[in-house]
Amino acid sequence: MAEISDNIPAVALGWHRAGKGAVLATVVETWGSAPRPVGAHLAISGAGELAGSVSGGCVEGAVVAEAFALLESGGSKLLTYGVSDDEAFGVGLACGGTIRIMVRPVGAGISEEDLAEVVAAMEARRPVAYVVDTETWAARVSGPEDFARRFRADRSGFEEDGTTFVSIHNPPLRMAVVGAVHIAQFLVPMAQMAGYDLFVVDPREAFASAARFPDTALSHDWPDEALKGWGLDARTAVVTLTHDPKIDDPAIRVALGSECFYLGCLGSTRTHGKRLDRLREAGVSEGDLARIHAPVGLDIGAKSPAEIAVSVLAQVTEVLRGSR
Known part of the structure; x- marks a missing residue:
């Protein structure tokens, strides 16, 4: 389910508008045991501030480093991290696992307009989806009419084509x-x-x-x-x-x-x-x-x-x- 209580997208938007720079990282796929679900967010500011989580701590440091690099270069990136059995208990992946994370700087990746539309919908208790083609990085904001089953199940994830990621932002229950x-x-x-x-x-x-x-x-x-x-x-x-x-x-x-x-x-x-x-x-x-x-x-x-x-x-x- 979307993290409306923390409203991580709103935090990222605020940092961007304050001139700090901001990156929004989103869990897009998991295999095995993973401490954070698909759709979970981590916002990173250019000043090193963090809000939210994508892994409960096990890969946050690496994601932050990638976020800083993207703030310099622009563009978006898909990151994949595997966790070995030896590390599993220490990072909360008791059976081992793999996490795939989409990292997009605000402005140079996810557009400020799209992010503002998502945030406004969340604040107005309107369900909204952020849809990204992870090959071309084309994106759009959509509503429940296009992804009714995903909204009903609070389920972000890839569509059958394997490249279109749908991030579901439902109002709280x-x-x-x-x-x-x-x-x-x-x-x-x-x-x-x-x-x-x-x-x-x-x-x-x-x-x-x-x-x-x-x-x-x-x-x-x-x-x-x-x-x-x-x-x-x-x-x-x-x-x-x-x-x-x-x-x-x-x-x-x-x-x-x-x-x-x-x-x-x-x-x-x-x-x-x-x-x-x-x-x-x-x-x-x-x-x-x-x-x-x-x-x-x-x-x-x-x-x-x-x-x-x-x-x-x-x-x-x-x-x-x-x-x-």
Whole structure:
């Protein structure tokens, strides 16, 4: 997934515009065991500043040396580093491995205009791809319409021609949890560990408290208002947990009117049947109703709140990665 929290491309762009010079290095291929995934970035300034990582430290020094050389000469380069078994444990490649890295100076390799377009898209939570022909070094910025499966899987990589590299920059994943109940107290930290930005909504202030949900964005507004204000997009999951139609139903209608990739609702099959009847009466179409995952979570026999939270996060992951 793109490193939006660090926003390495934005760091490189800032160094370039400050006159320091900047190089953006990107992992484009790995074999064997590698500590950083394809698509990981390292930015290097002409002053020797570093942001991000392409190998967890094992080849950074060599990449930095190549970056300095390219700042002088211009152009772009593909670098390949193999790690022997003797070195493996020391650099984090427990089974040995090989890393291939694309190195492009900003301005003299990747254009400032292209990089600025990527950075602007990331800051606006718009998915964007940077596409490079590694033979001619021609490049372009593209959107999800050209690489839908890659965006869905958060998977940068080479196309079948073996020369076209697609660097995927997705907005961070987000999850809105409606109902600050016991299950939510387990689901929220689990989802945060899985990389989601969390938003907990419950008009009952005693439930949605900082003591129960530390370091989490909270709202005591009614869910329809809260979700509209927060904004739901194709990188957002929504989970409703209150069992209370006055709280859950408005949130469900807002979610169904958005592009959120997942909507799950707590409740038994009987409870969900009554929910569907209410939503039909409110004018929700059968196609939209079919988007609801209920009873929420994978059927793993979960009983405790923690187990139910595991099943919910597992189902969210399954839907996100295209298994359902």
